[in-house]
Amino acid sequence: MCEVFHKFIMGLHHFLKEYFLGFWDYETPKVMVIKNRTLGLIYRSVQFLVITYFIWYVFISQKAYQEIETRPEISVYTLMKGIAVHGDEILDTVEYARPSEGGDVISTILRREFTYDQKQGTCAEYFDVTNANCSADSDCVQGEVDFDGHGRRTGRCVQYYNHTFKTCEIQTWCPIERFAAVQEPELVEAINFTIFIRNSIRFPKFKVLRGNIKDASNKRDMQKYLSKCHYHTDKEPYCPNFRLGYIATQARENFSELCRTGGVIGVFINWDCNLDIDPSNCKPTYSFRRLDLRKDQANSGYYFRFAKYYNRNGVESRTLIKAYGIRLDVIVHGHAGKFSPIPTIISTVTAMTSVGICTIICDWIMLTFIDKNEVYSERKFDEVVKEPKEPVSTELSFINSFGSDHSDLSEGVPL
Numbered sequence: 393m394c395e396v397f398h399k400f401i402m403g404l405h406h407f408l409k410e411y412f413l414g415f416w417d418y419e420t421p422k423v424m425v426i427k428n429r430t431l432g433l434i435y436r437s438v439q440f441l442v443i444t445y446f447i448w449y450v451f452i453s454q455k456a457y458q459e460i461e462t463r464p465e466i467s468v469y470t471l472m473k474g475i476a477v478h479g480d481e482i483l484d485t486v487e488y489a490r491p492s493e494g495g496d497v498i499s500t501i502l503r504r505e506f507t508y509d510q511k512q513g514t515c516a517e518y519f520d521v522t523n524a525n526c527s528a529d530s531d532c533v534q535g536e537v538d539f540d541g542h543g544r545r546t547g548r549c550v551q552y553y554n555h556t557f558k559t560c561e562i563q564t565w566c567p568i569e570r571f572a573a574v575q576e577p578e579l580v581e582a583i584n585f586t587i588f589i590r591n592s593i594r595f596p597k598f599k600v601l602r603g604n605i606k607d608a609s610n611k612r613d614m615q616k617y618l619s620k621c622h623y624h625t626d627k628e629p630y631c632p633n634f635r636l637g638y639i640a641t642q643a644r645e646n647f648s649e650l651c652r653t654g655g656v657i658g659v660f661i662n663w664d665c666n667l668d669i670d671p672s673n674c675k676p677t678y679s680f681r682r683l684d685l686r687k688d689q690a691n692s693g694y695y696f697r698f699a700k701y702y703n704r705n706g707v708e709s710r711t712l713i714k715a716y717g718i719r720l721d722v723i724v725h726g727h728a729g730k731f732s733p734i735p736t737i738i739s740t741v742t743a744m745t746s747v748g749i750c751t752i753i754c755d756w757i758m759l760t761f762i763d764k765n766e767v768y769s770e771r772k773f774d775e776v777v778k779e780p781k782e783p784v785s786t787e788l789s790f791i792n793s794f795g796s797d798h799s800d801l802s803e804g805v806p807l
């Protein structure tokens with residue numbers, strides 16, 4: 393054990409000594425011309441490929457000659473439109489669109505569950521809540537509040553509504569939703585509802601303001617057009633009216649499935665502007681993707697609750713509504729670039745420096761494949777000592793004494 397440790401220390405000592413001595417050597421590249429057609433061909437081809445790639449990458453793919461703006465100022469306004477007929481009842485946007493002022497998040501209700509005529513009072517707890525089943529009052533703890541439950545326990549054991557078994561009584565809005573909720577059929581007409589999205593974007597660095605609606609001189613014609621048109625990638629790129637059915641299809645979702653569970657869909661507006669050409673070419677593109685985790689079935693979907701309050705005979709009552717719907721999150725990405733000398737210089741210098749990679753590749757090819765007899769490698773790594781005594785022998789096999797061989801440094805070496 394001690395021996396091994398000793399050896400290790402010696403080895404480490406040796407290594408550090410070598411490294412320390414080597415650290416104070418000066419290294420300088422030497423130019424060596426190798427007259428070899430194969431290598432020359434490889435070198436020029438690699439050089440050509442590398443230069444072409446960098447020109448393509450810097451000037452075409454990445455537009456690295458441009459100054460860019462990635463923090464634009466963005467404003468989004470949304471408006472839901474459409475009418476649904478539900479039996480005798482007509483539903484307009486006030487009823488199904490939330491919130492009413494139309495920001496970058498807007499939702500539409502697709503299905504509702506009503507719990508009518510709730511009042512503050514006492515009634516039986518839902519039977520699936522922990523410890524809610526009981527056979528006597530002693531099973532129920534007075535004042536206990538279960539966070540999975542619906543209210544505060546009164547300490548009595550009562551019949552579960554019109555069923556035969558008993559649960560603990562609670563003080564809450566009665567009757568409870570889990571027992572009394574009535575499902576309404578889905579709002580199938582919602583597939584034809586439209587959402588109007590007005591989006592403006594400003595790139596402060598370049599002082600460019602763009603909107604997703606085309607400017608028009610005649611305001612009335614414009615309004616007429618906007619109330620009729622539907623978005624189409626090629627035919628109507630400036631018409632920001634989207635059918636919910638279109639959005640669901642684009643997000644690859646089944647609309648009737650969405651009606652059942654609700655869901656969150658991201659509406660992505662992407663501005664990628666090259667301001668070297670006229671700003672009018674700067675058009676938005678739209679894409680749609682579902683944002684809630686659909687695979688996690690238990691937790692997916694989208695719903696919210698609200699209530700309508702009224703006063704019956706002096707008693708405050710409410711209709712509780714659990715609403716399933718589509719929530720649209722409008723997410724805008726903006727990116728603009730314009731020619732500027734500084735990034736151009738930096739990119740050009742970077743590209744030119746990268747050409748050095750050719751030498752590394754060719755050196756490797758030369759030393760590994762072509763230099764079978766180690767003719768080149770002997771000359772490639774030279775160690776110059778001022779007063780040469782005898783050839784230095786180290787672990788680096790390429791190193792050769794320079795003393796006896798006063799050959800021209802740029803001498804051509806025939807293969």
Ligand SMILES: *[C@@H]1O[C@H](CO)[C@@H](O)[C@H](O)[C@H]1NC(C)=O
Nearest residue numbers: 519520521522523524525557
């Ligand atoms: C309470 O009793 C009902 C009816 O007997 C039963 O269906 C339910 O599973 C019970 N709840 C719990 C939490 O055991």
Ligand SMILES: *[C@@H]1O[C@H](CO)[C@@H](O)[C@H](O)[C@H]1NC(C)=O
Nearest residue numbers: 552553554555556557571572
């Ligand atoms: C309880 O009453 C509801 C209506 O209030 C009814 O639909 C249900 O069938 C009744 N259940 C039983 C077990 O009687």
Ligand SMILES: *[C@@H]1O[C@H](CO)[C@@H](O)[C@H](O)[C@H]1NC(C)=O
Nearest residue numbers: 579580581582583584585637
């Ligand atoms: C939606 O609109 C299309 C054409 O305007 C119509 O054919 C279709 O029946 C409508 N769908 C619903 C559910 O109202």
Ligand SMILES: *[C@@H]1O[C@H](CO)[C@@H](O)[C@H](O)[C@H]1NC(C)=O
Nearest residue numbers: 645646647648649650651652
């Ligand atoms: C959508 O889902 C419903 C029920 O979940 C199914 O009946 C229907 O075939 C589905 N439609 C498509 C186009 O997949």
